[in-house]
Amino acid sequence: MAKKQKYIFVTGGVLSGVGKGVTAASIGAVLQAKGVKVSIQKCDPYLNVDAGLLNPREHGECFVTRDGAETDLDLGHYERFLDIELTQKSATLAGRLLFDLLNDERAGKFEGQTVQLVPHLTKSIQNAILESAETGDSDIHIVEIGGTVGDYEGLSFVEAIREFSQRVGRQNCLFVHVVYVPFICTSKEFKTKPAQNALKDLRGFGIFPDAVVVRTDTPAPAGIAKKISLFGGVPEENVLLMPNADTVYRVPLILAESQLSNLLSDFSGNDKEPDLSAWKTIVKRQTSKPNKLVTVGLVAKYIDNEDTYMSIVEALKSAAWREKVALKLKWINAEIATKNDFKSVDAIVVPGGFGKRGIEGKIDAARYALDNDVPYLGICLGLQAAVIASARKAGLKAAHSTEFMPESKQDVVYIMNGQAGKESTGGTLRLGDYAAKLQKGSLVAKTYGYLDIIERHRHRYEVNQKFLAEINKGGLIVSGLSPDGKLVEYIEAPKNKYFVATQAHPEFRSRPTKPHPLFIGLIKAAVK
Numbered sequence: 001m002a003k004k005q006k007y008i009f010v011t012g013g014v015l016s017g018v019g020k021g022v023t024a025a026s027i028g029a030v031l032q033a034k035g036v037k038v039s040i041q042k043c044d045p046y047l048n049v050d051a052g053l054l055n056p057r058e059h060g061e062c063f064v065t066r067d068g069a070e071t072d073l074d075l076g077h078y079e080r081f082l083d084i085e086l087t088q089k090s091a092t093l094a095g096r097l098l099f100d101l102l103n104d105e106r107a108g109k110f111e112g113q114t115v116q117l118v119p120h121l122t123k124s125i126q127n128a129i130l131e132s133a134e135t136g137d138s139d140i141h142i143v144e145i146g147g148t149v150g151d152y153e154g155l156s157f158v159e160a161i162r163e164f165s166q167r168v169g170r171q172n173c174l175f176v177h178v179v180y181v182p183f184i185c186t187s188k189e190f191k192t193k194p195a196q197n198a199l200k201d202l203r204g205f206g207i208f209p210d211a212v213v214v215r216t217d218t219p220a221p222a223g224i225a226k227k228i229s230l231f232g233g234v235p236e237e238n239v240l241l242m243p244n245a246d247t248v249y250r251v252p253l254i255l256a257e258s259q260l261s262n263l264l265s266d267f268s269g270n271d272k273e274p275d276l277s278a279w280k281t282i283v284k285r286q287t288s289k290p291n292k293l294v295t296v297g298l299v300a301k302y303i304d305n306e307d308t309y310m311s312i313v314e315a316l317k318s319a320a321w322r323e324k325v326a327l328k329l330k331w332i333n334a335e336i337a338t339k340n341d342f343k344s345v346d347a348i349v350v351p352g353g354f355g356k357r358g359i360e361g362k363i364d365a366a367r368y369a370l371d372n373d374v375p376y377l378g379i380c381l382g383l384q385a386a387v388i389a390s391a392r393k394a395g396l397k398a399a400h401s402t403e404f405m406p407e408s409k410q411d412v413v414y415i416m417n418g419q420a421g422k423e424s425t426g427g428t429l430r431l432g433d434y435a436a437k438l439q440k441g442s443l444v445a446k447t448y449g450y451l452d453i454i455e456r457h458r459h460r461y462e463v464n465q466k467f468l469a470e471i472n473k474g475g476l477i478v479s480g481l482s483p484d485g486k487l488v489e490y491i492e493a494p495k496n497k498y499f500v501a502t503q504a505h506p507e508f509r510s511r512p513t514k515p516h517p518l519f520i521g522l523i524k525a526a527v528k
Helices: 020-033 074-082 094-106 117-136 152-168 193-204 222-232 248-257 260-268 277-287 306-322 339-343 359-372 381-393 443-448 465-473 517-527
Strands: 006-012 038-044 091-093 140-145 173-180 211-216 239-243 292-300 325-333 347-350 376-379 411-415 430-438 452-459 461-463 477-481 488-492 499-502
Touching: 006 020, 006 152, 006 260, 020 038, 020 074, 020 140, 020 173, 020 248, 020 260, 038 074, 038 117, 074 248, 074 306, 091 094, 091 117, 094 117, 094 152, 117 140, 117 152, 140 152, 152 173, 173 193, 193 211, 193 222, 211 222, 211 260, 222 239, 239 248, 248 260, 248 277, 277 306, 292 306, 292 359, 292 517, 306 325, 306 517, 325 339, 325 359, 325 517, 339 359, 347 359, 347 381, 347 517, 359 376, 359 381, 359 499, 376 381, 376 517, 381 411, 381 461, 381 465, 381 488, 381 499, 411 465, 430 443, 430 488, 443 477, 443 488, 443 499, 443 517, 461 488, 465 477, 499 517
Parallel strands: 006 140, 006 173, 038 091, 038 140, 173 211, 211 239, 292 325, 292 347, 347 376, 376 499
Antiparallel strands: 411 461, 430 452, 430 477, 477 488, 488 499
8 A cells, every 4th residue: 555645734823934944944953863854845935936046135045955956945954954855846935826826827837817816826836736746755744835924925835735735634734933032132032923923824814823822032941831721722732932042053952852853753653762863863962062263254245144054054063073172163254354263263254146246355355365275165165265365366367257257358257158158147147066086086076085076066267277277376276177078176285284175065065973084184293
């Protein structure tokens, strides 16, 4: 008899950014620890086709899947928590569904029907969920609905999952609603009214949640759960009070120790005790007293929103925990960075990015690290900044990238073949997994421990190998190329103890349980 696919839907109320992504990932982690196979998906109501053109200051980083989908940062949470590689099917935006729906209508596939949000868009959403679950080949498929219940733009998604529960059977669906309960300092009390209204909104749309996760800034009294239960129509044992944790990686442990663990056991049909030893190890590493402190400077232009560099920050933290050192992250504004900023850190990271703003500060950071033997890790644009710095050091004073100076005659970084004219369009970058071959005996080869590499990419510009002699003269060598030798994938400074840069985004494949080798290498060098 074929297994019956089950689904868990995670929705949010009161306000956005309440922790739906971490909640969804933590539910998946607990189920995995019980031996249940899970898959996961994010449904966003934005009218964008993908996350590639969203403002990172507003929405956080654009996470890239192995098959090249530009997605919301929550997919990064999913991959880090569940240690699985997601695909384009794991990210569903309203804009993409509407785009496909209108193309089908224009092609005559509806045979004259009036195309409507209900049932046509809602059915498209449901089909996207079914396809993602099928691709994931899981026992339980977890779906996070982005935004806040009650938002106009999200109504079709809420209606879609209500209909979906009828389509696959209500007994095969579990609804978890995440709400926020604020604490009013003047009256010194928690206020549940916004959460009550959020639950009322959800029930008004025909969805009666099976569990409620109550987010608070500080621990709330048990009476809050009782009140939410009374006014929300949810059994009190299925109301989990979730104050801010010292680390998000503690959330699976909190969830597993709560009554919601029993609900997950009943729903999954698996009553095994979850093996959470890996999570306990992560938390222990993070909260134990470190041996040393290292300060890493992140030279960036979006320093007012840490979410913009979420995966890089998490990769640095994971590497620091592994090496038993305390990490102090210093945000260095690339637009106004000075040598004093670079002098004040033990290591420098220059992350990826687009646009001219702050580029000279990133080039200066690479040059300082190159000249002063400061451990350096360049990621995507960080590699290009290093190449420009090295070429200028060798005498090419006007060396630049055509992204920032299109008329440059010393274009040590130039646009990829076939990419000209697409600079302002989405989904046209070099995206997803690409292979590289490392030079035997190189620092990157020793750091990885092997020569054949696959990493995720998100870029349009490449190193112009016409200027390799000058780049080498400035102190850098190419230590990794694409298999056909046409594209520069890795560079390093052989005279420095750790100066490494890659055209890829290794942060996307780093896990709290398995920190990425390049980040471990940086932290080790910073300690020394």
